[in-house]
Amino acid sequence: MSRSGVTPEMLMAFADQEIDRETAEAIERAVRDNPELAETVAAFRTTRRLAREAFGDVLAEPMPERLIRSVLESTPEGARVLPFPPRRLRGAALPLAASIMIVAGLAGYFLGQRAGGVHPSAPGAIAFGDPAAIEALASLPSGGERVVRASGAEATLRVTGSYGVDGGFCRTFTVATAAQSARGLGCKRGPGWSIEAIIADAPAGGDQYRPASGGDEILEGMLDSLGASEPLAAEQERALIESGWKR
Amino acid sequence: MGTDVRHQIIALLPRLRAFARALVRDREAADDLVQATCERALRAIDRWEAGTRLDSWMFRIMRNLWIDEFRKAQSAAPVDEGADVEQIAGAHGDRTVESNLMLARTRRAIAELPEEQRSVLVLVCVEELSYREAADALEIPVGTVMSRLARAREALSAMLGETRAKPSGSRAVLSGERP
CATH class of the missing domain: 1.10.1630 (Creb-binding Protein; Chain: A)
Known part of the structure; x- marks a missing residue:
């Protein structure tokens, strides 16, 4: 040897x-x-x-609500503000301070690259299941939307922002069916795009569990942990869409 | 408002769960370990230096917690091989039965490694830490990471090679497995 x-x-x-x-x-x-x-x-x-x-299956498994809840409901000691540059999601088109909830049993969150276990009627399932959703994510300008279909349902996917991150790019989006809506994060940090997170919006008047912070903040936290920049300007974004998101 | 460290921890949850499953076989117990790790990390967050890697720091907390509080309980836990195979087979209908079985075998082989090899293997090959980062997480020298990792992977090759009787031995299994 x-x-x-x-x-x-x-x-x-x-x-x-x-x-x-x-x-x-x-x-x-x-x-x-x-x-x-x-x-x-x-x-x-x-x-x-x-x-x-x-271990791919573990990485892609639906996240048990109790784990998300145990983190969100704790108060970090000292509750200090971390020295990340302030950055807001470019979300003029989003309802402000949308009340977001993490739906127990809806397996759309924090999935890796695979679509295993996504509730078929959830808007998240559409985003995961439909190659058209990935195509929309790669090709729509921010603010642009497209109807995607999966399992006989249809949903409107709307891209809401683009960010440079370590090793690639991420885009935020919303996806909504007639009954339900969600927001998510998709990234291209290798050869292709993958959906990193989908967080369902709370239905109006629901009294189910809601985390103290909104889905936008969770997505922002994920973006920060990926080393995200300020949102990309429209002309940068256009050039990237044309080049197939080459760095 | 600045970014809440809690959101960064949430983004790490899938990876924390993977490492927990390398330490603790039972799914619920592994999630208990993840939860205890998050709680301990958030209580001690002022000891984490912003700008250093949160993931390595949390893996270190998790492994220390496991040594202190979980290891003893785990050794008495029954090993549920059936659920393991079933879970893998069910999770990806698009995979061939053969590759599902290969995954189940790999999981079983990894589970048979001594913990110190298994932890290094998962931190480097699954969590994709560098040797240096894995050394920090496990509080051991980089040279030790490398020798444990090499032994773990040689053992894995040998175990998986034996599971299929091919005339050309382990080489055929290992290099010919990719479709």
Whole structure:
């Protein structure tokens, strides 16, 4: 295994892209000449992918309400304001201070890239299930809207803002059926767009649980944790839509 | 208004749950660990330095909590393999039965690793921390992260290689698995 002075750890670091360029080039040469080493590197890549896939379901599972509630209802010690630059969602088209609720059992929140478990009649399900929703997210200017369909229902998806984030871009949107509405966040931080979060708006007069803070604030918090910039200006956004959101 | 750290924690919840499931097999108990971690983090939030990684810091809190309070209870918990397989098979109807089974096998193999290897594996390969960040979260040197991680993945390759009787051995399973 340690032939030509290459240890398994070095091959692993090479597979994980955790080594400097010089060492990487040396290992690349060694791997090219030695099928046994190449096999070891391939095995390290495979185990990484398998481990990731094995936990993909957990990452994509609907978030239990009790966890969200336990965080939102606690008061951080000192309740200090973090030094993030103030940034408001560009939401002139949104109802101000919309009362947002997290609906128990509606599995549309904080899903990863997969659509498993989304309630089929929820507007969130439409956004997750319909490739047209992803297409709308990639191509509509902020303020633009499009009707998308899934499972026989139709919903209006409206893009409300665009942001540069670490490693890509995110866009905020609302999605509404006749019966229900939600707001969400979709990001392109790799090859394609994925829906990162959908939060249902509270139906008027409902007395179900409502977090102290609104869905816009949750989305803002998510944007901040992704390193989001100020909202992109209309002309930047237009150029990005035309270029397919290339950085 | 500035951004509330609570919203950042909510954004981290899926990843916290994944790490908790690496430590605690039972789903409810794992969520208890996530909840306890969030509560402890929010109580001690003035000890988190803004600008440093919130995720590594919370993984560290979670693992320490697990060592202090959850480990003993967990060792007595029954292992529910059936639910594991069923959950994976049910979650993705679009996957082939074979790849669902491969995932179930991978989960089982990961569960059989010693905890110290399993934690490193999940922090790096699932949570996508760098070696340095994983070392910070686990409070161990980077060299230890690397040796544990390499051992974990070699063991995983070996375990998964044995689950399918292919003439060319583990190599065929590992490099030929991608469709």
